Amino acid sequence: MNTKEGRQQLLSDFLKAVKQLDGQYGHLKYADFAYMIYPKHKKTFNLPATKKITLTFMAITHGNELAGVSAFLHFLNDLKEGKRVLNFPVAFILGNYQAYIENKRFIESDLNRSFHMDQASTMEQCRAKELSTILQETCYLIDFHQTIEPTIWPFYIFPYTNQAYKFARVINPHLAIVTHWGKGFSKDGLCTDEYVNSFGGVGISFESGQKGYDDKQVQLIIETMTASLSVVEKHFLHTVSALTTPSKIAKDSAKGDIYTWHKVIPYPKGSHVKLVEGLKNFSFISKGDFLGVVGDKKLYSPESGEIIFPKYIKENVPLSQYPKELLRIMKKVSEDSLP
Known part of the structure; x- marks a missing residue:
């Protein structure tokens, strides 16, 4: 469905999938294509005072990185059919949905360089303002990306914090990590993970492969979502040392090396x-x-x-x-x- 009409249909399918959960879950709209989904009848974990969302999944921060939308639809459909269960509030964000329709990285400026800016003069900077509250209220974030050029293997990338490093490592210890500290990634605005970190959350980004639709990448994103849910649930239940116990996820060919600039x-x-x-x-x-x-x-x-x-x-x-x-x-x- 990689046509303009097909992508518009997938956006409509996302909204429909969220609404179809109403019998089982509640949902709260923060902005267009940005929803928190929460269990109606189960006790929610005690989150920090400034946080309402345990875990946030984000996709199409860049509009031509397509795989995340399909992964989210598979995941939401599994929730509807009862194949998965959410025990705590989880948010789903489709970042630059307007660029996604056009199959472009962005329309006027890079959304992933647009957070925490004094003025919002482009469409993406305005979108960053719209998404600021949902990200500020997030405990853990995974922002799903794809690379422009081919990548030898998938990898995590994020500004270094001890908690972010542990979070990525336990989700899939076999994947490479690219991290950095000191200066920000860009001289422009903040990236999503940097922005979540600046409000006391834990933000990481995941590059699943080269941009475009790919079944293997969709499956890898779903596996990563599943593993991260388990890790975060164990962390807040305090039943095990979740951030030091690797999750059970399929091994990848990556060596699990750590890189920086x-x-x-x-x-x-x-x-x-x-x-x-x-x-x-x-x-x-x-x-x-x-x-x-x-x-x-x-x-x-x-x-x-x-x-x-x-x-x-x-x-x-x-x-x-x-x-x-x-x-x-x-x-x-x-x-x-x-x-």
């Missing part, structure tokens, strides 16, 4: 880069490797390491739409070296 290579201002073909997320490059051409100059890697978020920009793209970064080079770190 080694070098951020900016995109040259006013110039087009013809990046060498075939770079993927987690491709390894050595210092001095040829990376591409900028005008009549060759570009070489300043460091060795696995890369992340390489940008292939077509020559007909306006300069105003060029990214700020060409790629990032990462380095492996140990748990002992984390802050």
Whole structure:
């Protein structure tokens, strides 16, 4: 259903799926395509005073990262059929649904750089304002993403906190973690996970694979949702040390390594880069490797390491739409070296 009409239908299906739960669950609308679903007849856990939502799942923060919508629909349908049970309040957010309809990353600005800004001058910045309350009231967040270019394996990415690290590790200890500390991810506004963290919650993002619809990625997202529900429930019930006991989830080929930034290579201002073909997320490059051409100059890697978020920009793209970064080079770190 990857047509405009198909995507509009899936959005309608999401709203229908939420309303069809009314007999079993209550729901509270925070904003368009942003709902908390809660059990009507079961005792809710004692959440911190400022929190109303135990766990929030978010998808299509970038509108062309499609897999999360299908995963949410499968999950909500399982709730309706009684194949799953929610014992505490869980929120579902479809972030940039307008960009999703158009199959674009964003319409005017990146929603995942639009939180905690003083002014809201773009559509996405206004959307971030709409979603601020539901994220502020969230204890745990998983924001589901997909990469632009292929990735060798799925991975977690988030600003480092001890709780966020433990949360990601116990959901699936076999997956790679990319984390960072000190400076924010972007010089613009905050990402969703950063924003949740700033209000005392625990936010992480999960990159399931390359953007687009993919059955395996949908299944991996559902497995991650299922495992995170179990982990969070155990955490609030205090029956086990949930944040140190790995959940039972299918193993992945990833090594479970930990990475952080080694070098951020900016995109040259006013110039087009013809990046060498075939770079993927987690491709390894050595210092001095040829990376591409900028005008009549060759570009070489300043460091060795696995890369992340390489940008292939077509020559007909306006300069105003060029990214700020060409790629990032990462380095492996140990748990002992984390802050």
